[in-house]
Amino acid sequence: MSAPLLGHLDPLFVRAMDDVQALLRYVFETNNRLTFPVSGTGSAGMEAALVNLLEPGEEVVICVNGYFGERMCEMATRIGARPLRVACEWGGPVDIDKARQVWRHSKGRVLCAVHAETSTGVLQPLAPLRDIVDERDGFLLIDAVTSLGAHALSVDRHRVDVCYAGSQKALSCPPGLAPITFSERAVAKITTRQTPVRSWYFDTTMLMEYWGETSGGGRAYHHTAPITMNYALHEALRMVAEEGLVARAQRHERHHRALVAGVEALGLQMQVVPEYRLWTLNTVRIPAGVDDARVRSRLLNEFDIEIGGGLGVFRSKVWRIGLMGAGSTANNVLLLLAALEKVLKAEGVKIKESGVSAALAFYAEQ
Amino acid sequence: MSAPLLGHLDPLFVRAMDDVQALLRYVFETNNRLTFPVSGTGSAGMEAALVNLLEPGEEVVICVNGYFGERMCEMATRIGARPLRVACEWGGPVDIDKARQVWRHSKGRVLCAVHAETSTGVLQPLAPLRDIVDERDGFLLIDAVTSLGAHALSVDRHRVDVCYAGSQKALSCPPGLAPITFSERAVAKITTRQTPVRSWYFDTTMLMEYWGETSGGGRAYHHTAPITMNYALHEALRMVAEEGLVARAQRHERHHRALVAGVEALGLQMQVVPEYRLWTLNTVRIPAGVDDARVRSRLLNEFDIEIGGGLGVFRSKVWRIGLMGAGSTANNVLLLLAALEKVLKAEGVKIKESGVSAALAFYAEQ
Numbered sequence: 001m002s003a004p005l006l007g008h009l010d011p012l013f014v015r016a017m018d019d020v021q022a023l024l025r026y027v028f029e030t031n032n033r034l035t036f037p038v039s040g041t042g043s044a045g046m047e048a049a050l051v052n053l054l055e056p057g058e059e060v061v062i063c064v065n066g067y068f069g070e071r072m073c074e075m076a077t078r079i080g081a082r083p084l085r086v087a088c089e090w091g092g093p094v095d096i097d098k099a100r101q102v103w104r105h106s107k108g109r110v111l112c113a114v115h116a117e118t119s120t121g122v123l124q125p126l127a128p129l130r131d132i133v134d135e136r137d138g139f140l141l142i143d144a145v146t147s148l149g150a151h152a153l154s155v156d157r158h159r160v161d162v163c164y165a166g167s168q169k170a171l172s173c174p175p176g177l178a179p180i181t182f183s184e185r186a187v188a189k190i191t192t193r194q195t196p197v198r199s200w201y202f203d204t205t206m207l208m209e210y211w212g213e214t215s216g217g218g219r220a221y222h223h224t225a226p227i228t229m230n231y232a233l234h235e236a237l238r239m240v241a242e243e244g245l246v247a248r249a250q251r252h253e254r255h256h257r258a259l260v261a262g263v264e265a266l267g268l269q270m271q272v273v274p275e276y277r278l279w280t281l282n283t284v285r286i287p288a289g290v291d292d293a294r295v296r297s298r299l300l301n302e303f304d305i306e307i308g309g310g311l312g313v314f315r316s317k318v319w320r321i322g323l324m325g326a327g328s329t330a331n332n333v334l335l336l337l338a339a340l341e342k343v344l345k346a347e348g349v350k351i352k353e354s355g356v357s358a359a360l361a362f363y364a365e366q
Numbered sequence: 367m368s369a370p371l372l373g374h375l376d377p378l379f380v381r382a383m384d385d386v387q388a389l390l391r392y393v394f395e396t397n398n399r400l401t402f403p404v405s406g407t408g409s410a411g412m413e414a415a416l417v418n419l420l421e422p423g424e425e426v427v428i429c430v431n432g433y434f435g436e437r438m439c440e441m442a443t444r445i446g447a448r449p450l451r452v453a454c455e456w457g458g459p460v461d462i463d464k465a466r467q468v469w470r471h472s473k474g475r476v477l478c479a480v481h482a483e484t485s486t487g488v489l490q491p492l493a494p495l496r497d498i499v500d501e502r503d504g505f506l507l508i509d510a511v512t513s514l515g516a517h518a519l520s521v522d523r524h525r526v527d528v529c530y531a532g533s534q535k536a537l538s539c540p541p542g543l544a545p546i547t548f549s550e551r552a553v554a555k556i557t558t559r560q561t562p563v564r565s566w567y568f569d570t571t572m573l574m575e576y577w578g579e580t581s582g583g584g585r586a587y588h589h590t591a592p593i594t595m596n597y598a599l600h601e602a603l604r605m606v607a608e609e610g611l612v613a614r615a616q617r618h619e620r621h622h623r624a625l626v627a628g629v630e631a632l633g634l635q636m637q638v639v640p641e642y643r644l645w646t647l648n649t650v651r652i653p654a655g656v657d658d659a660r661v662r663s664r665l666l667n668e669f670d671i672e673i674g675g676g677l678g679v680f681r682s683k684v685w686r687i688g689l690m691g692a693g694s695t696a697n698n699v700l701l702l703l704a705a706l707e708k709v710l711k712a713e714g715v716k717i718k719e720s721g722v723s724a725a726l727a728f729y730a731e732q
Contacts, residue, residue, distance in 0.1 A: 001367040001368060001540075001594060002367060002368050005534075005540055007672050008541070010672070039406055039407055039410070039542075040405055040406045040410065040567060040589075041405055041589050041590045041591070041592060042589065042590060043566070043567050043588075043589035043590075044405070044406065044567050044589070047565065047566055047567045051565075071566070074566060075566040077562075078562055078563065078564050078565065078566050078569075079564060079565075080564070166590065168371075168590060174367075174371055174592065174593055174594040174595075175374070175590045175591065175592050175593055175594075176405075176542055176592030176593075176594065176595055196443075196444055197444065198444050198445060198446070198564060199413065199444065199445075199565060200409070200413055200437070200440060200441040200444050201406060201409050201410050201413045203444075221677075222409075223407050223408070223409035223410070224407045224408060224409075224532065224534060224541045225407070225541065226407060226540065226541050226542030226592075226595070227540055227541055227542075228367060228540040228541075228542065228594075228595075228598070229540075229542055229592070229594075229595065232594070306373050306376065311587075
């Protein structure tokens with residue numbers, strides 16, 4: 001990020017943009033032409049996805065099993081669409097039967113869901129969602145903010161029509177950009193809209209001419225791209241490619257499983273059942289009687305470790321432990337387990353056995 | 367920007383946010399509580415200003431004397447407002463009589479104008495615009511993308527209700543943030559809206575609880591702020607404060623005037639009459655018969671100097687020479703004049719006299 005600035009239409013920067021797009025196609029596992037970073041953070045990606053794909057008055061089915069599904073409903077309402085909520089239990093995956101039912105009873109052409117619910121730690125399988133929308137050639141819109149670069153997304157294989165993420169999660173880039181990709185079908189829906197996209201800043205019909213090419217060749221000025229942020233994303237994506245998506249996924253899984261072994265050895269419980277656990281974001285139930293905020297602030301102040309508190313209905317119910325991107329390492333797992341053990345003991349919680357020993361035993365078996 | 371990342375609710379980062387806000391109040395010359403950087407580039411500031419202050423169906427008077435006034439109309443239309451254009455000549459200031467007439471014949475409560483038209487090089491006086499809106503207690507919304515940190519803005523003295531800028535112009539920070547400020551009257555209009563703000567990402571009613579405080583104290587999570595960009599803005603604003611707004615304005619004026627002396631000595635003409643010239647963005651008429659693109663690409667390739675081409679009706683008619691922030695220096699003026707002289711001669715243009723000598727003579731008189 002400390003590299004000298006370039007103009008946003010400078011030939012060298014345009015080359016860097018091409019690189020960023022090619023690398024994003026690699027991590028999304030897609031050949032989608034319209035793949036680029038939105039000039040904003042993850043929530044800007046969510047807004048860009050919805051405001052482009054949906055028209056005012058259009059019904060849209062949104063699966064809500066956590067905080068970010070809820071946010072999608074809120075955004076969809078604001079842009080004038082009519083969200084039909086598939087209300088599911090927090091901490092579990094989408095209720096597929098319910099989603100299918102809502103889909104069948106709606107006129108919506110778009111189904112939205114969150115691949116990695118940062119608020120609950122749940123990983124959502126994509127295939128059953130694709131099956132639902134295929135019943136009438138629908139569009140699948142997926143939030144992958146906390147999975148891109150860790151869990152396989154396979155955008156093309158799952159035929160996801162719109163998928164967005166954030167730069168600052170498993171890609172380990174500073175926050176400030178939201179990678180997004182649109183299928184050709186999604187592009188066709190957008191370019192044949194009856195109404196203009198309600199947001200000028202996020203309008204992909206214009207952004208296509210900056211991140212792609214104008215009909216006359218060359219790039220059209222839209223807004224000034226955050227140059228330095230794009231340098232950072234360029235480097236972060238190069239590091240993902242260097243490690244390789246498969247090796248990266250295995251690393252995330254390994255350290256997640258070591259953490260789970262340690263957490264359970266301490267006598268704590270994971271919130272999510274094993275088959276739906278995210279590797280990047282681990283939700284641990286807070287034992288009864290433990291002061292949530294005090295434990296977190298002791299971890300921060302005594303060990304420089306920040307873990308997340310619960311959001312929404314999970315407030316004061318779970319801790320959210322991130323192990324993503326460059327942060328998914330054995331050292332982080334061991335240090336967190338050691339620190340947590342010390343803090344819990346100091347708070348009077350009875351520890352079952354050493355979390356560190358359990359994690360080390362897990363690693364030794366690998 | 368290479369400082370370690372912090373969480374977006376980390377106490378240290380919250381302190382940095384407070385600093386950024388205090389420094390922004392200094393450069394905007396305002397005491398407005400709601401003053402913060404929007405998480406996007408300058409155009410995101412424009413969208414945030416309009417989407418918060420205007421409701422669907424609301425008439426809004428927009429002065430158009432260049433590319434960015436036009437963009438405001440486009441954005442206002444998309445968010446459902448009804449823009450009334452005050453069409454003025456490109457390269458001149460707003461036609462005040464015409465603006466007053468449109469204002470009087472409209473039901474609009476908001477008047478929008480561009481303080482520094484980046485497309486034409488025109489500086490717009492704010493006092494006559496305030497006079498117009500005062501006829502019925504209206505709101506003044508000002509684009510200061512290319513003036514903040516160079517020309518005095520005096521937001522409070524001119525009673526500007528909403529003012530936004532970009533980080534990458536006269537503040538000399540990388541692009542990626544859009545400083546914005548709202549008067550208490552503007553905040554009152556926003557908090558008593560009949561309809562929710564159509565953009566979730568830019569909704570200041572929620573951003574207030576992140577950049578300000580919740581009713582219970584503390585900060586509420588909205589979206590993840592671009593941490594690193596905020597570090598950069600923090601440092602850029604510190605440098606503005608260290609130099610001082612008055613000294614900074616004088617520096618911008620001095621180098622602008624030196625450039626004008628040099629450009630006119632070469633036999634070229636400035637596009638804008640002296641009293642409305644921006645110091646940050648200098649529009650020079652392209653002499654008849656000169657190949658616009660070739661001159662600009664020679665400056666870039668032979669001297670590493672990028673100057674802007676004309677936008678809209680000024681395409682191929684003017685060059686746009688930026689002298690802003692850290693770039694407003696005698697060295698840049700002299701180098702540009704020397705390079706331009708060489709390139710113009712090579713292109714067969716007859717030069718009147720040395721631009722460099724004229725600029726040096728100007729500096730010697732100071």
